[in-house]
Amino acid sequence: MEFDALVAEGLAVPVEGWDFSWFQGRATEQRPSWGYARLLAGRLAGARSALDIQTGGGEVFAWALEQAACHPSRLTATESWSPNAVLANHRLGQLKVGVVRAADDEGLPLRDGVFDLVSSRHPVELVWSEVARVLRPGGTFLSQMVGPGSNRELYEFLMGPQPDDPSRSSQVAAADAAAVGLQLVQVQEEALDVVFFDVAAVVHFLRKVPWTVPDFTVDRYHDRLAALHAQLDQEGQFLCHSQRYLIELRKQ
Template sequence: MGRSFDELVAEADSVSVDGWDFSWLDGRATEQRPSWGYQRLLGERLAEVGAALDIQTGGGEVLAGVPALPPLMAATESWPPNLAKAAALLHPRGAVVVADSDEPPLPFADAAFDLVVSRHPVTVWWQEIARVLRPGGVYFSQHVGPASAVELVEFFLGPQPEEGWNGRHPDRARAGAADAGLDVVDLRPESLRMEFHDIGAVVYFLRKVIWMVPGFTVGGYRDRLRDMHERIVSEGPFVTYSTRYLIEARKPADADRG
């Protein structure tokens, strides 16, 4: 691109990172998409139910992109800037957006929903999901998997303990669902190539996805950012791999019956 390190970093450090729209990265970074097509599958499931809940909806972009919402559609979000974006997108569609701390309990009654969904939840409270699902109801989600973008994270933080990555392992999700009384009917992991074509893309990504390098600031990591910039200029895009898995878990139809 011919732009200097300082120009690229200053630009990326100044733009808004509210919401969950990554279009600012178009032409600057790429990420392979999972083969299953979460939003399409989400739309199919929402069209078949009467009441659904989207947990940690972010700015509501994924939910707003489905063709039709059920008669009762609720969404939760904890971060105020995202909450405002989600309300603006989802209220016109008839959805209720609820401020929630992402800590138990969910602010809904027992057995309130046929379907609970979430794309990339930071935390998954399985007992709460099971509680708000009706018997026969389904949890359907795309989770971030273990060691996602490990090459990027360790470039800035150094080697990380393996046990820290395993907290997001699909096997743990399967066990958590089972402990809550849910039957996992689908579990599909994939590893997906990511490329960052300039250092501005890296800065934007780390400012937006705040759990990758906790406490990230340009000032705090300027030397490592410069090292990465020089590497990209000399060797080409910085490559890492995200991990994702699709999970679908069903509450038994005879649950909660005496």
């Protein structure tokens, strides 16, 4: 397919929610060995109340709830972006989850010490003092987070060499959490293969995960996208690596 047609296709796909099924046959991403959603399902089965922060369209939280042996009696999720909140309300409402609008970088509109379990998959930003505040003593925080340099090969192809953001490291997360009384239980880290097979998948990915290239537009990166299209035509794929870590904390 021609470059312009592929770019137009990547621009036309809706970006709401965390459903990545459109990428089938166009891109692949290796999954972490720890199986975050399965772990979350196990934690949910043992909790009386649970909160999922930055739930997106509620896809992962809903799956984990459906797999859990039993559900907490109190279930809440937060989401900041209105289109995602609409999807989450529809999906999670069927599972009796209350969805609350909350900014990623501000306080949670929830009472102190309410939740046995707080979870978040790929949070944009966490206010650790708020996570600690809403957890009960002895409560658990479980998250799969994006580490520094995730998909470096892709964003540096477009932007040139970039420094890592040290604030995204597991060491910084553990230290910030410890400062508000959250004790580290475990952390695991992995680099995972991400493979793109056409430029439409790249365009859609960069729209759906906008922090990868924060100023991304097709016009701004037209020439580099054209160069990537030419490389894909020649080599058949573009390989990069996502950085993921699992972190589990307990409120002292």
